[in-house]
Amino acid sequence: MSKNEIIASIRRNKPSLIELELPDYQQFREDIDTVSLFKQQVNEAGGSVIECNRGDIEKILSDNYQNVSEVYSLIDEFNPLDNRSADDEPSEYKNLDLVVLNGKFGVAENGAIWVPDSNLSQRIIPFITRNLVLVVLQMSLVANMHDAYTEIGKFSEGFGVFIAGPSKTADIEQSLVIGAQGPLSLTVFLV
Amino acid sequence: MSHPKLANIFLKNEDRVNWHDKALWFVREKRDVAVNKVKGWEELREVAASIKSNVLSNLDNYLLQFEENAIRNGIKVHWAMNATEHNEIVLKILQENGAKHIVKSKSMLTEECGLNPYLEKSGIEVIDTDLGERIVQLANEPPSHIVLPAIHKRKEEIDALFVEKWGIKGGNGNAEYLTREARKHLREKFLIADAAITGVNFAIAENGGFVVCTNEGNADMGTHLANIHIACMGIEKIIPEMEHLGVFLRLLARSATGQPITAYSSHFFKPRPGTQLHVVIVDNGRSQLLGRPEFRKSLHCIRCGACLNTCPVFRKTGGYSYESVIPGPIGSILGPGTDMEKYNSLPFASTLCGSCTDVCPVKIDIHSQLYKWRQIISPKKGTSIKKLAARVTGxxxxxxxxxxxxxxxxxxxxxxxxxxxxxxxxxxxxxxxxxxxxxxxxxxxxxxxxxx
Structure with missing residues (x-):
């Protein structure tokens, strides 16, 4: 069997054990303002940030997205009419204009937001929609990716994704185009 | 053909050479800006290199640990000794499920194995979904760069290609227009796909999960719509623990494009309910390379492409001059390890300036390895003229x-x-x-x- 062959070949060829050192993540700690850095990084990634209170979310969404026909929300504050269920085929979501989700936490150094299975009803929804809104708690922000994985800890879900900005590409002559195969826009509600 | 001969072909179009040179240098400069913002960048590289050294010295155990945890999570794990076996495994999964339409996100490993032509021979449609890869696929060309597959193409050529293949109206090379047209085309492909194939950026031994990074969202569009996900990984993609992702994700995108992180870093642990998730672990010469102490470190590579962007020879001669699946400095040390005869000119496609080594996020001694390959290749190549010249000069x-x-x-x-x-x-x-x-x-x- 190839598995045994590969393992045997590695055992024949590998060097003697080099111990795994415990990395000192403290040395990467910086004195930063996580909120302002996070906002700056989301903007640089092509997204936008709206700072508001939880109570204002519904009004802002209704004002900003008047011409959208298919909307899907998984936050308590905003409940547009939608009959879809988690059992639907993922392709049922193909015409979504707007999806609103809770992010678990945000990362200041790169504007990334952690969205695990438990914040999703279907894995496809933050990718297939034209516009994505993520709600992130200001107090959830961490400084860098080392802190981010401390925050995630022992992960026992099936899927999770860091989302930093809308989808993008620069594959045509290095000119940046926002909106590739995923969403065309990302708005972060920082509450 | 050798690197100098192929380079001569690329060099014929001076405008293109100058543009290629500048475009890649621009990416290198963006990398510098991003890197300089990180406190302790050099220490971060040290940490990454030491994790990789540990991985290589304990690779067998980490792979077994990964397999055990992945199986517990409902992932089906397959092992392939070489490219042929890898392709057979993938085809078998697809045929057993009657899958005919496949969407694929970027994977240098499947390029290395020649997966696309192999599947197409069996009547399976394979669509590359990264925009750059789709462009070169339509043009029937291989990628010329591991991160920017279509960097050798000008926008007018891409415009003409889309007009010819999709019958769209031309857009005078407008990148936004062309990207939108590609988005429409790819949407249709995602929605009918029976299976999605992806690469793997990092596989985690301690919990059997793996991470796939994209900017376009194409890996996620493929995997969350299709009912079968096949992820293909080289044995060296293993990292011991989840927390090590913090180190590598900080390094990867900054080194590749100057972004602090890619738009999507997707962590897969279990199949979506009612669907299949397969991982194919591929050796294809890697365990042999592990046995060569002077070249072993090349297995640290996380395929960021920084050494390509910074290399004066790569920028001026283009990816096709290398003929290997992975071009540039890293390809020039990996190539001879797999086929020394075929790639014997590659270690000489360098000025040995050492810039590749300086930018490498996992501290591979690329330029030293290039020099070491020269010492192995030179005595075997017919270099009697050089020897004679040296004697006369002496x-x-x-x-x-x-x-x-x-x-x-x-x-x-x-x-x-x-x-x-x-x-x-x-x-x-x-x-x-x-x-x-x-x-x-x-x-x-x-x-x-x-x-x-």
């Missing part, structure tokens, strides 16, 4: 009378023979200027001034 330099005589002959030749003739005598002369002949030689000046 004799001349060791004999003052002979030296003075040849210096006189050289001066006369330089003064009276046409430069074009002289310059074409050796490869070194081509594209370089000859020195101006001084009115007076140093020796004459010295004798004269000492006497006064």
């Amino acid at each position: 004799n001349i330099l060791g004999n003052p009378k002979l030296f003075r005589l040849s210096a006189t002959i050289g001066t006369v030749l330089l003064r009276y023979l046409p430069g074009s003739l002289m310059k074409n005598l050796t490869a070194w002369g081509k594209g370089r200027e000859l020195p101006k002949v001084p009115k007076q030689r140093f020796r004459d000046w010295y004798i004269k001034n000492r006497k006064e």
Whole structure:
């Protein structure tokens, strides 16, 4: 069997054990303002940030997205009419204009937001929609990716994704185009 | 063909060469800006390199640990000794499920294995969904860069390609228009796909999960719509623990494109309910490379492409001059390890300036390895002319009378023979200027001034 062959070949060829050192993540700690850095990084990634209170979310969404026909929300504050269920085929979501989700936490150094299975009803929804809104708690922000994985800890879900900005590409002559195969826009509600 | 011969073809179009050079240098500069913002970047590289060293020294156990955890999570794990076996495994999964339409996100491993042509031979449609990869696939070309697959193409060429293949209206090379057209085209493919194939950026031994990074969202559009996900990984993609992702995700995108992180870093642990998730672990020569202490470190590579962007030879000669699946400095040390005969010119496609080593996020000693490959290849290549030249030069330099005589002959030749003739005598002369002949030689000046 190839598995045994590969393992045997590695055992024949590998060097003697080099111990795994415990990395000192403290040395990467910086004195930063996580909120302002996070906002700056989301903007640089092509997204936008709206700072508001939880109570204002519904009004802002209704004002900003008047011409959208298919909307899907998984936050308590905003409940547009939608009959879809988690059992639907993922392709049922193909015409979504707007999806609103809770992010678990945000990362200041790169504007990334952690969205695990438990914040999703279907894995496809933050990718297939034209516009994505993520709600992130200001107090959830961490400084860098080392802190981010401390925050995630022992992960026992099936899927999770860091989302930093809308989808993008620069594959045509290095000119940046926002909106590739995923969403065309990302708005972060920082509450 | 050798690197110099292929480079000559690329160099024929001077405008393209200059554009290619500038475009990649621009990416290198973006990398510098991003890197300089990180406190302790050098220490971060050290940490990454030490994790990778540990991984290589304990690779068998980490792979077994990964497999055990992945199986517990409902992932089906397959092992392939070589490219052929990898392709057979993928085809078998697809055929058993009657899958005909496949969407694929970027994976250098499947390029290495020649997966696409293999599947197409069996009547399976494979659509590359990264925009750059789709462009080169439509043009029936391989990627010319591991992160920017279509960097050798100008926007007008891409415009013409889309018009020809999709029958769309031309957009005068407008990147936004062309990207939107590609989005429409790819949407249709995502929605009908039976299976999605992805690469793997990092696989985590302690919990059996793996991470796939994209900017376009194409890996996620594929995997969350199709009912089968096949992820293909080289054995060296393993990292011990989840927390090590913090180190590598900080390094990867900054080194690749100057972004602090890619738009999507997707962590897969379990299949979506009611669907299949397969991981194919591929050796294909890697465990042999592990047995060569002087070249072992090349297995640290996380495929960021930073060494390509910074390399003066790559920027000026393009990815196709290398002929290997992975071009540039890293490809020039990986290539000869897999087929020394075929890739024997690649370690010489370098100025040994060491810039590749300086930018490498996992501290591979690329330029030292290039030099070491030269020491292995040179004695085997027919280099008797070089040896003869060195011996003659040695004799001349060791004999003052002979030296003075040849210096006189050289001066006369330089003064009276046409430069074009002289310059074409050796490869070194081509594209370089000859020195101006001084009115007076140093020796004459010295004798004269000492006497006064």
